Amino acid sequence: MLVRERTMKEWQSGSEDGGEEDRRPLLGDAESGSCHIQQYPLPTPAAKVPVCCSARYNLAVMALFGFFMLYALRVNLSVALVDMINSTSTNQENTSSKVCPEHSISPKVPHNSTGKKYNWDANTQGWILGSFFYGYILTQIPGGYLAGKIGGKLLLGFGIFGTAALTLLTPVAADLGAEYLIAVRALEGLGEGVTFPAMHAMWSHWAPPLERSRLLSLSYAGAQLGTVVSLPLSGLICYYMDWSYVFYIFGAVGVLWFIMWLFVVSDTPQVHKSITDSEKQYILSTLHNQLSQQNSVPVCAIIKSVPLWAIVVAHFSYNWTFYTLLTLLPTYMNDILRFNAQENGFLSALPYFGCWVFMNITGLIADYMREKLNYSTVAVRKIFNTIGMIGPALFLLAAGYTGCNYKLAVAFLTLSTTLGGFSVSGYNINHLDIAPSYAGLLLGITNTFATIPGMVGPVIAKSLTHANTVEQWQIVFYIAAAINIFGAIFFAIFASGTVQTWAVSQKKEDEG
Structure with missing residues (x-):
């Protein structure tokens, strides 16, 4: 069968750096580390399934x-x-009027100002x-x-x-x-x-x-x-x-x-x-044979897992930049670059459109590297995560030094968020690599830490930008970039692409 031939090819092409093990989570062959792949039932050929x-x-x-x-x-x-x-x-x-001149990239239209205003x-x-x-x-x-x-x-x-x-x-x-x-x-x-x-x-x-x-x-x-x-x-x-x-x-x-x-x-x-x-x-x-048969969660082993903490740090660091821009980019567009509300929304959306496109493209590239070029899982995760975190940090810093050149600022902010799409094939999917059976729980754990930037990031950014000057926003971008670079380095050092021993059920260990 086609599926069996593909599985055997992947096993035979494994390398000494964990190639056999780290291919297993993507193909769904096993979770136990056992090489007796014939004990797992093969799926129906894909051609027969709608x-x-x-x-x-x-x-x-x-x-x-x-x-x-x-x-x-x-x-x-x-x-x-x-x-x-x-x-x-x-x-x-409010000193936004002293920062940059007002721009308009579309014809002026009457603005409905009937909404209530708050001090x-x-x-x-x-x-x-x-x-x-x-x-x-x-x-x-x-x-x-x-x-x-x-x-x-x-x-x-x-x-x-x-x-x-x-x-x-x-x-x-x-x-x-x-x-x-x-x-x-x-x-x-x-x-x-x-x-x-x-x-x-x-x-x-x-x-x-x-x-x-x-x-x-x-x-x-x-x-x-x-x-x-x-x-x-x-x-x-x-x-x-x-x-x-x-x-x-x-x-x-x-x-x-x-x-x-x-x-x-x-x-x-x-x-x-x-x-x-x-x-x-x-x-x-x-x-x-994909779902764990354990009745209890190995809490202590999860807490001690270094590869999990690598995901936690990367997730936290990436979200600091992501949430800072998500919540404050419209404000930056309005107060510094001086776009009206209509233009503000479109320009604020450009970075996330780029990220959406790159999420899909880089996913295909990552799978191609794994399946056709025989890159190990851990290598792919680290490569894509490094690009997806250091790239945005550099362009975010560059955006802070564009002054009132709004075209260049929008271009750099768009590139910063767009390159973040690479990280989806980095830390974001790594939960499935190290513990397929507990991927949902691990996501909950890492996302708990990664929510902290959303809580404190806007508060810190707002406290640093009372006067809405370019210099104050540069500090906000410096902080986000530094955290992003730290997260990329930490993940590159400590991340893993293999299933961890604590994620294997006792039942499957016995079978192996």
Whole structure:
């Protein structure tokens, strides 16, 4: 069979640097370190399994739209907040007019200024932007644990539904006061915190090993796509309508997605109502020996795992830059580069469009290097992670020295975020390399640490940019770049591409 021939070829091409072991997680051959691959049942030939309109790809598409909504609901405040603030407030020092001249790349149109304005100073704005992550950090690990117990469908669905419902209440909360808005955003974070671990848990039952990269890339790419669409769309809504409609529109669409999610997807192939027998058998046969049989989690071994801490440091470092730009890029565009709300949204979206494109391209390149050029897993992870972290750091620093050359600034910021797409084939998938059975839990652990930058990054950045000068923003970029470079070096030294011994179940060790 084609699958058996490919598997044997990969085993025979293993190198002394862990080539045999580190190919196994990508191909799904085994988790135990045993070379008796004939004991694992081979999947049905791919040619006999439908792809178009299949249940697993329907799940990927629904997940894509789900993560699209997840990030649309998360980042819309970044654009709306610019229009919510009273720029003439005596409580906020505003010197943006002294930095750069105002630019316009599109014809001027009447601006709807009927939305309410609030006298929130820079510190208050920082807390508003960072409050989401105070809730988000609390439900990462519990979300991964609960998804393993009750399934990911309802957990992910209600996580997004709760965020959408609270988004509809955002204008009311803002009118009541900054503290109410902070509370609502923190509750939204609680709902969204379970979503990524829940989706990982669902894919552990749905994604055949040889299709895992494609399915996961398709579903998680929705996050970048949501950022790309929501930033300019939020700017348009603010410009032509009222900032409150940003929350009403996105919140309503999120509720509609939740209703579709309930009726279209299932936790596992076994309980799906419309899946074909051939597809069900294909998925179940390929995953038969992929899931751990252990009843308990090796907590102590996980805590002591150096390769896991390499992912933690890289994830934390990458997210510092990512979240800083995600929450503050619209403000930088408005206060320093002097773009209006309409232009602000489009230009703020450019970096994430580049990242979305590179996420898909670099995933294909990484798989080609592994399968055709015989690069080891650890080598591929380190190469792509280094490019995906040091590259953005260098261009971020360069953006801080462009002054009022807005074209060059936008180009450098776009290149910075675009190169970050390389890291998806670096630390981001490394959970599956070192512990396939616990990938969801490990994601919850690393994402818990990686949420801290979202909590403190905006607050620190806002506290450093009271006067909105180029020099102050350079300090913000220096901090982000330094953290990114440190994370890249740490991962390059301590990362691994092989399955760790603590991730192997006792049952499979006995069989080996």
